Amino acid sequence: MKIDFANLQYQYQLYKNEIDSAIHNVLDKSNYIMGEEVYKLEENLQNFTGAKHVITCSSGTDALLLAMMALNIKPGDEIITTPFTFIATAETIALLGAKPVFVDIDEKSYNINVSKIEEKITPKTKAIIPVSLYGQPADMDAIRTIAKKHDLKVIIDGAQSFGATYKGKAEVHHCDIYTTSFFPAKPLGCFGDGGAVLTNDGELAEKMRMLRVHGQNKRYHHKYIGLGARMDTIQCAVLNVKLKYYAEDLKKRQEVARKYTQALQEKDLMLPFIDANTTSVFAQYSVRVKNRDEVQAGLKEAGIPTAVHYPMPLHLQECFAYLGGEEGDFPVAEQVSKEIISLPMNPYVRDDEVAYIVKEL
Template identity: 75%
Template sequence: MKIDFAKLTYQYNLYKNEIDKAIQHVLNHGKYIMGPEINELEEKLCEFTSAKNAITCASGTDALLLAMMALDIKPGDEIITTPFTFIATAETIALLGAKPVFVDIDEKTYNIDVSKIEEKITSKTKGIISVSLYGQPSDLDAINEIAKKYNLFHIVDGAQSFGATYKGKAEVHYCDIYTTSFFPAKPLGCYGDGGAVLTNNDELAEKIKMLRVHGQNKRYNHKYIGINARMDTIQATILNIKLRHYPEDLKKRQQIAEKYTELLNSSTHPLILPFTKDDRTSAWAQYSIRVKNRDEIQAKLKEKGIPTAIHYPMPLHLQECFKYLGYKEGDFPVAERVSKEIISLPMNPYLSDEEIEYIKEALIGDK
């Protein structure tokens, strides 16, 4: 058996007629940048999340950049975040001349350890970026309490969590700005790069709309220094189709995660399985387990036609590009330990019971 990690082609074939027709419609009208499908998608994103505003953009990275630009982040400002995430979270902070200040992670959820945030706050701290790693929200209420106490903003980097909930609601309702990514392999992905910024703050939303088009408030009039961060219309029309099917995809992801957990829990093999807190749901961007002998496990699964991935093999504080921050090995022991043990198994809405059983057998055999 050969297993496809994300089954993107399989999904395209499921919706092929709808998607092809929608793309052809864009090709026919020729409005490839900021065409009518962009506005349609933004309205649908608001409807899906109950957010007041959704602004599409060219990538999840641009979404983070736009969020911080809208909040007037300047050189020398400090922003607290996690070292166990994709580099875009901290890279965008650095791009604006601000300083990423890292806080270790919770050993069970792999999200930022809220109990360690307050000790890192200084007079230069302007905000907190929490990351909903692998699709599960952080402890948003607790983060907001700290943010309110110190007059800080809170951005949720939800690049992996679109569709997740916290206490029954979308994450956008627990932060100043929520950002997400529509990279093809995300739970809701387009066929290239894409992202969105969601907020209930109308003033911030208007500013973000201008910032994504070179700070322009009307043609050739520029209120702000901005960037070119527009989503192209073809990506929007693809997402409009996929969003129709997304609630069902989320249900299937949850069922597959439960099936994995049920099968792997039945083993005495020393695996650490994903943990989701009771007051939230995960979008299950990944199903990531921890093992002590990762290289051996990865090689064994590869031999049996089972792809795996490592999200993420090196915490950000140890990356060469952040050497100037002065961190060293041992500064964030939980993130460092998890990065050496984490491994993601195939996860998509279309994994069959037979495939999951096959992965389980390859991973732990009859133990």
Template identity: 75%
Template sequence: MKIDFAKLQYQYQLYKTEIDAAIQNVLDKSNYIMGEEVRQLEDKLEEFSGAKHAITCGSGTDALLLAMMALGIRAGDEVITTPFTFIATAETIAFLGAKPVFVDIDEKTYNIDPEKIEEKITSKTKVIMPVSLYGQPSDMDAIQAIADKYDLKVIIDGAQSFGSTYKGKTDSCLGDISTTSFFPAKPLGCFGDGGVVFTNNDVLAEKIKSLRVHGQSKRYHHKYIGMGGRMDTLQCAVVNVKLKYYEKDLKLRQEVAQKYTEALKAKDFILPFVDNRTTSVWAQYSVRIQNRDEVQSKLKEQGIPTAVHYPIALHLQECFSYLGYSKGDFPIAEQVSSEIMSLPMNPYLSDEEIEYIAKQI
């Protein structure tokens, strides 16, 4: 059996007629930048998420940049975040000249450990940036309490978690600003790059809308130093179609995750943990396994692709060597990164495929 990790082509074929028509409609109008489909998508995202403002942008990375720019993050500021995430989380902090300050992770959820945040706060700290890793929000009550105590802002890196909830509220409504990504392999993906910034703050929303079009207040009048951070009309048209089926896809993802857990529960490795206050959108189904390289090699021989999200914690990446961290500084993140392995995960995995994967493992 040969397994498809994300089944993107399968999903396209499911919605092909509607997607092709939506794309053709944009081509016929040739309104490629900030066409009406952009506003249509933002309206639908606000309705789906419950957030007051959804502002589309060029990517999940752009979303993080826009969020920090809106809050005035600049050189010399410090942003507290996790070392166990995709590099964009900390890369964008450094790109603005601010300093990423890492905090080790919770051993069960793999999200930032709130109990270790307070000791890292200094007079230069401006933002706490938790990541909803693999589709599950962090412990937001604890994080928000710390932010309130020290008058800090909270930006949610929800690149993997659009549609997840914390105590019944979507993670698009958490913190001061929340972001997500529409990278094709995400639970809700477009056919290229795309992202969204969510906020319930009217002032921040207006600033973000300006920042994504080079800081314009009106055409050729620039209030801020901004960026070209718009989401293409074509990509918005694609997500407009896919969003109609997203709740159904999320339910299927839950079912796939439950079937994985049932099939693998007697095995000798660590399965994913979901806090009872949260729901996960299962961007990944990741297990921890001791002999990862050997297992990955054997599974590949049997037609089963795997991935490692992520093999090197950020504090050990060469690009962050200037921060002065060393091996052993964040032992839980380091251990998890040496053991974590993601299995094929998408809404369309069949029972037969899940059983086959479990058997081969």
């Protein structure tokens, strides 16, 4: 059996006629930048999440930059985040001249360990960036309590979690700014790069709209130093089609995860833990094994693709050597990075494929 990890081609074929029509509609009008589909997507995303403001942008990475720039993050500022995430979370902090301050992760959820945040706060700390890893929100009540106590801002890196909820509400309602990515392999993915920032704060929204077009408040008049961070019209057209089916796709992803968990619960593996306060969109279905290289090789031989999210925590990456991180600084993140492995996950994994993957695993 040959398994597809993300099944992007299958999904395209499902919605092919609508997607092709939406793309050709843009081509016929040739309005490739800030066309009407951009504003329609922003409206659709508002309706989906209940957010007061949605600003699409060119990637999840630029979404993080826009959020921090809107909050006036400056060189020398400190931002607390997790070392167990994709590099963009901390890379964008560093790009602005600020300092990423890492906190170890929770043993079960792999999200930031909130009990360790407060000890890392200094007079230079300006914000906390929790990451909704694998599609599950962090403990947002605890994070917001800490943020309020110390007058800090909260940006959620939701690159993997669009559509997830915390206590029944979309994540945008639990932070100052929520950022997400529409990279093709994300649960809601376009056909290239794309992202969005969501907020309920009108002033922040207005500033981020300007920042994404070089800080302009009108054509060729620049209030801020900004970015060229627009999401192009064709990508928005694609997402306008896919968003119509997204709620159903999420249910299917969660059902695939349930079947994996049911089939694997008697095995000698550490399975995903989902907190009672959250729903996960299962961007990944990740388990922990002691002999990962051997397992990956065996599954590859059986035609089953896997991935590792992530093999090296950020404090041990060469680019962050200047921060002085060492092996042993964040033992949970370091241990998980040696054992974590992601199995094929998408809404279309069939029951016979689940059975085959579980058997080979």
